[in-house]
Amino acid sequence: MAAAGAGHVATKGVASLLLGGLYLFLYAPIAYVIYISVNKDLIWPFPPQFTLEAYELLANSSTYKDALWNSVLLGLGSAIICTFFATMGSISILKYRSRWRGLIAIVYLAPLFIADLLVGISSLLFNRQVLDLPGNMGSAMIANAVHGTSFAFLIMLAQLARYDWRLDDAAMVFGARPLRCFWEVTLPIIWPAMLGAFIISFILAFNNLEISFYNLGAIPTLPTIAWGSLRFGLSQSPELFALAALVNGAVLLAFTVMYLLMRYRIVSFGHRD
Amino acid sequence: MAYGPSTLRRRLGPEGRFLLMAVPGALFIVVFLLGPIVSIIVFSFWRTEVFNLIPDWNIDNYVILFTESTYIEFLKRSFVTAVLVSLACLIYSWPVAYFIAKHGDRYRLLLVLALAAPFFTGIILRIAGIQGVMGPVGIVNLALMNFGMQPIEFIMYTQTATGIGIAYLFVPFMVTAIYLSLLNFDFELLEVAKINGARPWRAFIEITWPLNWIGTVIGLVLVFVPSMAESITPRFLGGPNAASFGSVLSLQFGETGTWALGSAMGVVLFAVSSIVIFAMWRTVNLQRSGFTGKGS
Numbered sequence: 294m295a296a297a298g299a300g301h302v303a304t305k306g307v308a309s310l311l312l313g314g315l316y317l318f319l320y321a322p323i324a325y326v327i328y329i330s331v332n333k334d335l336i337w338p339f340p341p342q343f344t345l346e347a348y349e350l351l352a353n354s355s356t357y358k359d360a361l362w363n364s365v366l367l368g369l370g371s372a373i374i375c376t377f378f379a380t381m382g383s384i385s386i387l388k389y390r391s392r393w394r395g396l397i398a399i400v401y402l403a404p405l406f407i408a409d410l411l412v413g414i415s416s417l418l419f420n421r422q423v424l425d426l427p428g429n430m431g432s433a434m435i436a437n438a439v440h441g442t443s444f445a446f447l448i449m450l451a452q453l454a455r456y457d458w459r460l461d462d463a464a465m466v467f468g469a470r471p472l473r474c475f476w477e478v479t480l481p482i483i484w485p486a487m488l489g490a491f492i493i494s495f496i497l498a499f500n501n502l503e504i505s506f507y508n509l510g511a512i513p514t515l516p517t518i519a520w521g522s523l524r525f526g527l528s529q530s531p532e533l534f535a536l537a538a539l540v541n542g543a544v545l546l547a548f549t550v551m552y553l554l555m556r557y558r559i560v561s562f563g564h565r566d
Numbered sequence: 567m568a569y570g571p572s573t574l575r576r577r578l579g580p581e582g583r584f585l586l587m588a589v590p591g592a593l594f595i596v597v598f599l600l601g602p603i604v605s606i607i608v609f610s611f612w613r614t615e616v617f618n619l620i621p622d623w624n625i626d627n628y629v630i631l632f633t634e635s636t637y638i639e640f641l642k643r644s645f646v647t648a649v650l651v652s653l654a655c656l657i658y659s660w661p662v663a664y665f666i667a668k669h670g671d672r673y674r675l676l677l678v679l680a681l682a683a684p685f686f687t688g689i690i691l692r693i694a695g696i697q698g699v700m701g702p703v704g705i706v707n708l709a710l711m712n713f714g715m716q717p718i719e720f721i722m723y724t725q726t727a728t729g730i731g732i733a734y735l736f737v738p739f740m741v742t743a744i745y746l747s748l749l750n751f752d753f754e755l756l757e758v759a760k761i762n763g764a765r766p767w768r769a770f771i772e773i774t775w776p777l778n779w780i781g782t783v784i785g786l787v788l789v790f791v792p793s794m795a796e797s798i799t800p801r802f803l804g805g806p807n808a809a810s811f812g813s814v815l816s817l818q819f820g821e822t823g824t825w826a827l828g829s830a831m832g833v834v835l836f837a838v839s840s841i842v843i844f845a846m847w848r849t850v851n852l853q854r855s856g857f858t859g860k861g862s
Contacts, residue, residue, distance in 0.1 A: 300766075301766075305665070305669060307661065308661040308662065308664065308665035308669075309665060309669075311658065311661050311662050311665070312662045312665055312666070312677070315658070315662055315681065315737070315741070316680065316681075318734065318737075319681065319684045319734070319737075319738075320684070321699055322692065322695030322696045322698065322699045322734070323684060323687075323695055325695060325698050325699050325705060326691075326694065326695045326698060329698065336703065336708070337708055337712070374594075377591075378590065378591030378594055378595075379591070381587045381588065381590060381591050382587075382588055382591040382592070384587060385583075385584050385587035385588035386588065388584075389580045389581070389583060389584035389587075390580070391580065391581050391584040391585070391588075392581075393581075393584065393585065393588070394584075397588045397589075397592050400592040400595050400596060401591065401592065401595065403595065403599060404595060404599055405788065406787060406788075406791055406839070406843055407599065407603075407791070407836070407839070408791050408792050408794070408795030408812075408835070408839065409792065409795070410795045410796075410797055410812050410815065410816065410835075411603075411795060411832055411835055411836060412599070412602070414606070414815070414816070414819050414828060414829075414832055415602030415603055415605065415606045415829075415832060416598065416602045417819065418602065418605055418606055418609055418619075418825060418829065419598075419601050419602035419605045419606075422605060422609070422619060423601065423605055435598055436598065438594075438598075439594075439595055439598045439599050442591065442594070442595060446591075493686070496686045497686065499688075500686065500687060500688025500689075500691070501688065502688060502689050502690050502798070503689070503797070503798075507819060516688050516689075516690045516691075519690045519691060519694070520690045520798075523690060523693070523694055523697075523802065527694060527697060527698055527701075528703075533694060534694075536691070537687075537691040537694055537695060540687055540688070540691055541684075541687050541691070544683060544684075544686045544687050545683055547686075548679055548680075548682075548683040548686075551679070552675065552676060552679050555675060556675065556676075
């Protein structure tokens with residue numbers, strides 16, 4: 294009995310060490326870019342000499358400013374498409390018992406299993422040769438939205454799994470039109486799920502490199518500019534560290550907000566305690 | 567006429583209403599995912615001339631891919647790397663996900679979100695970070711040299727470094743997939759096994775592992791597919807000679823502009839991924855995995 298207990302404690306100890314190791318692995322590079330971004334020496338910043346030069350460079354660079362605006366636009370456009378389709382798809386799957394449900398779910402999730410690079414190059418050729426569309430913001434939004442819809446769909450599905458659709462039926466019985474019913478009954482309840490889906494698909498398109506790169510033509514976004522700078526070496530581009538620090542900060546902030554919303558049970562995103 | 571929409575609704579029935587809502591999104595995905603895939607299959611049998619695709623049907627692109635040893639080498643290298651990375655992520659993630667699901671208590675949401683969050687920063691900034699930490703002139707090696715020690719050779723422009731970089735990118739998928747599976751797993755079953763005299767290890771092999779196999783498969787596939795196609799990590803962590811199948815593929819759409827060959831490489835990549843997904847899915851038994859179809 295005592296031996297089994299000791300074994301149990303040892304297993305728990307090893308597992309928590311592995312967990313700590315994984316956090317270290319995932320966050321050391323993030324801590325590193327944030328630390329470097331406020332330092333003078335990019336290569337060996339010890340002892341630290343703090344400066345905000347990298348942020349000044351970033352703020353004064355018109356290239357990065359244009360790229361930021363393009364990334365925001367791309368993220369917004371893609372997130373609107375994703376949230377729209379994911380909302381319709383998840384509601385239809387959860388609300389109606391149809392024999393097509395399985396097939397529809399597979400279609401909505403299929404993009405998760407196709408690599409970004411493949412989506413990027415195949416959309417490029419499809420748009421160019423078949424649809425005769427040049428690479429531009431619109432085609433990049435669409436190509437990114439294909440991937441984002443799957444993520445948004447998963448989030449919506451998990452969040453809405455417990456929604457009681459009889460509320461909608463009740464509204465319908467009292468004569469509400471479908472759109473009005475959605476607006477006044479469904480939407481006030483499901484908006485946090487839609488917000489979560491929107492945030493995640495925005496972040497994905499905002500930060501995407503491989504899909505955007507092939508479908509944007511010559512329009513620069515933050516990831517494509519960062520990719521260009523990285524090719525000349527990390528030490529050559531202090532503003533890249535400032536950018537990485539800011540993007541990491543923004544993503545972590547978004548996740549903190551989502552965590553707090555879930556923690557205080559404003560939304561669950563499908564999570565159970 | 568005034569009752570137009572509601573008559574329509576009544577006439578449609580649940581099946582019709584389902585299709586009305588589900589089909590637009592599905593159609594969007596079919597057109598803009600399947601359409602491109604089908605078109606690269608077609609273009610892979612064409613040829614390219616000065617950045618233009620010529621509909622001159624031939625199988626030369628595939629002949630090149632399967633006879634020139636460099637392409638075979640790249641494909642093999644990417645495949646082996648992807649398999650090893652997926653397995654490494656699997657072995658590491660299982661105890662971690664299990665620990666969070668079983669012992670995380672009220673912190674488990676925080677613990678798992680913190681593992682998922684880094685994924686969303688985007689590939690390029692994450693690569694920049696990990697290159698700064700463990701690249702040849704990264705902080706780890708500089709620190710070692712500063713203290714008069716040898717730098718760690720196996721992370722200096724090697725295939726191992728590429729593998730670690732790819733694992734860094736995609737390990738969040740694995741932990742999340744296994745965690746979500748364990749979240750729906752009834753840990754009481756293990757108590758029952760214990761009462762009936764099963765050792766913990768045996769209970770794991772016969773109950774926990776098979777009942778969570780579906781989560782494991784999803785994790786494996788979600789890590790394997792992007793790892794197999796990785797084109798950026800090898801360039802920044804693997805050094806000048808570490809080209810992967812993905813990075814050579816992307817070259818066809820950049821400097822050389824040989825789109826037909828690039829399409830054929832895309833088809834090969836798609837085929838390999840599909841075969842792996844199909845083979846993995848064959849091992850899943852929905853009844854045995856505790857999947858009830860009732861959602862989470």
